[in-house]
Amino acid sequence: MKQFKVLGTGCAKCLKTAEMLERISKELGVEAEVSKETNIEAIMNYGVMSTPAVVLNEQVVHSGSIPNRDIIENWLRQ
Amino acid sequence: MLSFFSLLADWLVYGLLGFSAETRLGNALHFFVEDTAKIFVLLIIMIYVIALIRASLNVERIRNYLAGKHRGIGYFLGSFFGAITPFCSCSSIPVFLGFTSAGIPVGISMAFLITSPLINEVAVLLLLSLLGWELTLVYIVVGMAVGILAGAFLDLIRAERLLQPFAAKAYEKSQPIQLQEVALQRMSLTDRHNFAKTELLDILQRVWKWVFIGVGLGAALHGYVPDGWMQENLGHGQWWSVPAAVLVGIPLYSNATGVIPVMESLIVKGLPLGTTLAFCMSTVAASFPEFILLKQVMQWRLLAIIFLLLLASFTLVGWVLNFVELMW
Numbered sequence: 001m002k003q004f005k006v007l008g009t010g011c012a013k014c015l016k017t018a019e020m021l022e023r024i025s026k027e028l029g030v031e032a033e034v035s036k037e038t039n040i041e042a043i044m045n046y047g048v049m050s051t052p053a054v055v056l057n058e059q060v061v062h063s064g065s066i067p068n069r070d071i072i073e074n075w076l077r078q
Numbered sequence: 079m080l081s082f083f084s085l086l087a088d089w090l091v092y093g094l095l096g097f098s099a100e101t102r103l104g105n106a107l108h109f110f111v112e113d114t115a116k117i118f119v120l121l122i123i124m125i126y127v128i129a130l131i132r133a134s135l136n137v138e139r140i141r142n143y144l145a146g147k148h149r150g151i152g153y154f155l156g157s158f159f160g161a162i163t164p165f166c167s168c169s170s171i172p173v174f175l176g177f178t179s180a181g182i183p184v185g186i187s188m189a190f191l192i193t194s195p196l197i198n199e200v201a202v203l204l205l206l207s208l209l210g211w212e213l214t215l216v217y218i219v220v221g222m223a224v225g226i227l228a229g230a231f232l233d234l235i236r237a238e239r240l241l242q243p244f245a246a247k248a249y250e251k252s253q254p255i256q257l258q259e260v261a262l263q264r265m266s267l268t269d270r271h272n273f274a275k276t277e278l279l280d281i282l283q284r285v286w287k288w289v290f291i292g293v294g295l296g297a298a299l300h301g302y303v304p305d306g307w308m309q310e311n312l313g314h315g316q317w318w319s320v321p322a323a324v325l326v327g328i329p330l331y332s333n334a335t336g337v338i339p340v341m342e343s344l345i346v347k348g349l350p351l352g353t354t355l356a357f358c359m360s361t362v363a364a365s366f367p368e369f370i371l372l373k374q375v376m377q378w379r380l381l382a383i384i385f386l387l388l389l390a391s392f393t394l395v396g397w398v399l400n401f402v403e404l405m406w
Contacts (some may be wrong), residue, residue, distance in 0.1 A: 049176030
């Protein structure tokens with residue numbers, strides 16, 4: 001089971017990122033849990049400065065933009 | 079080269095649509111067509127080219143570079159990077175915290191955050207094409223000076239005491255950051271092209287409506303405010319027009335893209351340069367939505383100080399520039 005966390009203070013791009021993660025994991029039939037982290041203190045503790053950022057199983061794997069489809073599929077297939 | 083757009087507007091508005099150059103509506107429409115066409119063409123070309131060049135620049139690298147720099151040069155660099163780094167205002171809080179927890183003084187982070195909305199490649203480009211290089215230079219110097227001086231002042235009054243407790247703690251606990259080398263992999267041309275393409279679409283999506291609003295307002299001013307009216311009523315003789323312009327700018331919320339076409343009209347119509355700049359900078363930098371965001375990391379007192387600081391500096395800038403323009 002893959003646990004994704006989308007870090008971001010609620011901007012449109014962060015919502016889009018979370019939505020894409022959910023949709024693509026469903027399409028590929030990979031079990032994944034997507035949550036959003038909007039607490040700024042928690043985001044800071046991940047050491048992330050540009051949002052949206054994506055955390056996969058407590059590892060920051062992406063930051064600063066909406067990840068594209070290829071990257072997301074890669075995470076899911078790992 | 080840029081006269082092409084004027085010809086295009088001539089052809090479309092006076093020729094094809096049959097408006098007369100003598101009427102106010104015709105005049106306003108001509109301004110609108112010429113400026114929107116010019117702005118969009120320039121935006122598309124320049125955003126792409128600039129994004130190609132600066133693809134490998136990101137806030138993490140800037141933080142690592144700023145950390146441990148001497149304060150004197152730090153304010154300048156903070157403001158300079160604020161000018162050249164693109165970033166959307168929704169990132170300002172994480173960036174601020176990232177800087178703070180790397181031990182970068184609050185003043186330097188604020189120099190970055192204040193300059194960032196005021197100066198960016200789109201703004202500079204618009205200024206250059208609409209108002210010429212002299213005014214562009216004045217705008218850049220003023221914008222950076224405000225960021226640098228405000229930053230230095232905030233450290234002088236030890237603004238870090240007025241952060242939210244958790245942010246203040248992060249600043250105190252900060253260690254010289256373990257430079258987790260921010261993946262310095264070389265970018266191939268394809269990577270850069272992809273970055274530039276995304277960046278172009280992203281910025282266009284964000285600014286296109288501001289261009290229309292800004293140019294629309296500019297066109298209305300251009301066509302409907304009688305020549306000479308501004309000089310008589312808001313000219314050099316009226317010292318109060320500068321603080322008034324700053325106050326009017328507060329509730330108006332626009333980014334630099336929207337405000338620069340308005341600037342063009344105001345200056346052409348004879349509003350003094352200082353008053354115009356004061357108004358525009360206040361519109362761009364002193365906006366409530368952005369300040370409410372900063373509340374997450376700062377106490378009200380610090381927010382109020384920064385806000386007043388901005389208003390005071392824009393007023394001062396306005397007066398000084400008006401004075402200089404008068405003496406010239």
